[in-house]
Amino acid sequence: MLTDEQVLELRSHFPILREKTYLYSCSQGALSDAVEGGMAEYAQSWRTSSAPWEEWMEAYEALRAAFAGFINARPDEVALVASASAGINPIANALCFNGRDKVVMSEYEFPTMGHIWLAQRPRGARVEFLEGVENTVPIESYRQAIDERTRVVPLTHVSFINGFRSDVAAITRLAHDCGALVFLDGYQDCGTRPLDVRELGVDFFVTGTLKYLLGPPGLAFLYVRRELVESLTPTITSWMAQRDVFAFRTRHLEPAAEARRFEGGTPAIPNIYMARPAIELLMRAGMDNVAAQIERLARAFREGARERGIATKTPPSSVGPLVVVRSRDAPAVVARLAARGIVVSARHDGVRFSFHVYNTMEDVHTALTALEENRDLMVRA
Template sequence: MKHPFSSYRKLFPILDHTIQLSSCSQSALSLPVRRAIDEYLEVWLKRGADWGYWMEQVALARAEFARMIHAQPDDIAVLGSVSDAASSIASALHFEADRREIVTTTLDFPSICHVWLAQAPRGAQMRFVQAEAGSTDTTERIAGALDAQTALVSVSHACFYDGQRVDIAATGREARRHGAIQFVDAYQSAGAITIDVEAQAVDILAAGAQKYLLGIPGIAFLYVRPTLARRLTPTVTGWFGRVDPFAFDPAGLDFAAGAARFNTGTPPMMCANVARASMALLNEIGIPAIEDYLGQLSAVALEEAVRLGLVVASPADAAAKGANTAIRVPDAARIEARMLEAGYVVSARNDVIRIAPHFYNTAEDVTGALRALAGLIR
């Protein structure tokens, strides 16, 4: 299988000695990201504090994320994590007597579910849709659970556990039909799956940088549809949620227009440097091309896993999943450590090992990891 991005492989030095296949947890370090970190440290060393430079990097990162999801930079807030983004959104919701439900699934990431559960004292009621590993009908299950009682539906675009995908346009349409808001957790899809918030009519979408966005923990991006943003007033806030953060008015609580009202405290400056560099690389290549290639690697992974007799937890159809292919493994954490000894960085979650390539990986990387895994299991 030809590698269409072979010229980029040299940007990831780890691949000279170790095959990193853990983009569902942490992608490989690229030279542009290393340069961005060094640049930040150099500015800090030579200038001490440079707010102009810091704010420029935050703005550039916001613009790169907006470009990636077909939004405008003013529609993007910058926070410390997706949990922070969800908390800011949750604080702006009102749970009325006839519209109290938050709908999510049993396979959504716990951190986001915990944010919604924490709204119970404010009147929210959780409804968990049963989702099965390897399933291809989760979209329909979610859509079928929505009704006039739904205040918000929270969906993972791609599941952290088995990679299964949800059609966010379909669940979003059903949410709007019932007068509800949809929150999309795109942490496992942004950078690997094409997202068009305009075409898919997305209400709210959040993603962090350390997985398929090729960055590091500590920064997340929150898209809020402009007409919706104007209707919401968060109570989780900070000085960067103001019209002018640098007015330094302790008694004035004005809210910035658009998504900026969901900003909280000082942005994560170094993380923004990294995210600007990492997303610029992804946008240079183009997410549709990356998604197509990762679909091919998924097909390779599924075929090889079946050939090796491995038990696959992910959907059997490559088109129904993201880049992550989950293999059921007893004592997954121990096997993860053994895989590293064998030269492969993979990611354990509960009872699965996740093989999650990015565009810099090859089909040989994937098949080699699966053969090593099969040998260790036996």
């Protein structure tokens, strides 16, 4: 657990925290001086290097290795892509749906998960959505839906809409027992706690840098379990996905033997320069410490909302980072809080309060006081 002094020191690296109560990491993480340093380093290399692409390809491979270490994967299991969608698409596109045509996912997945797998219907996929029950998805629903016709189970680690946390281990066991694959979307969790894809046992994992990884938009990571990499040949491909990138053989298609085979074209180098220091900053804080701080704040906020009689969408078992309260007019609440320097976001009837290691108990109290003052717009518990 970090001491108050350590949290204060960490906060000093995020200029916006001097001005705002920043509870917005589920949409965009705060900008640190470390990430600004990454931007400056990129500009410097572009301005001065006689062979910038050599440097930039080194930075790109270094980030792949750093992220692989962050999730306990191997570098050859990680692809750098432009967005989570750009990571999910080549996998959806490489899977076949004959024999096993079912795709089972809950209604709390991020929309892009629905859209990408629904787009596979002309290729034979049948998508079955599981209904949520009071902002949770009972494990029983997965048990009933997953069968020997199931190809893949896309699974959100934490739902963007209500903060519900999936039981990844249990659902993965159910899927694997039936021979189905699991595609974990970690976007709303990655960067908030230690993560071990091997221990979770999932087949695919995707996340992007812009939220809890505290980096820029325009960069995401796809993990593909080593045994699956070469069995999947996407028709969405690029020259950078080839075995020998710099052979420049237009007539010859030979996908890389590594997860790089799922990548698009020229990588977003500026984003790579910004993402690396962000991940290093988190690792220096220690992911166990990050998780402990987030859990403490999320629990206190949830409890505070309960005491004030404000309805919460997030189930008590979800220990952050996202806590969603129910409102009659969520965009109006966001606007009123913004006027007081509190940065939050709205989805449907929910106002999203998201906690990161740089937040404090004072932030929790500021947010709860603001909710109390806007009681007229909140749904009573």
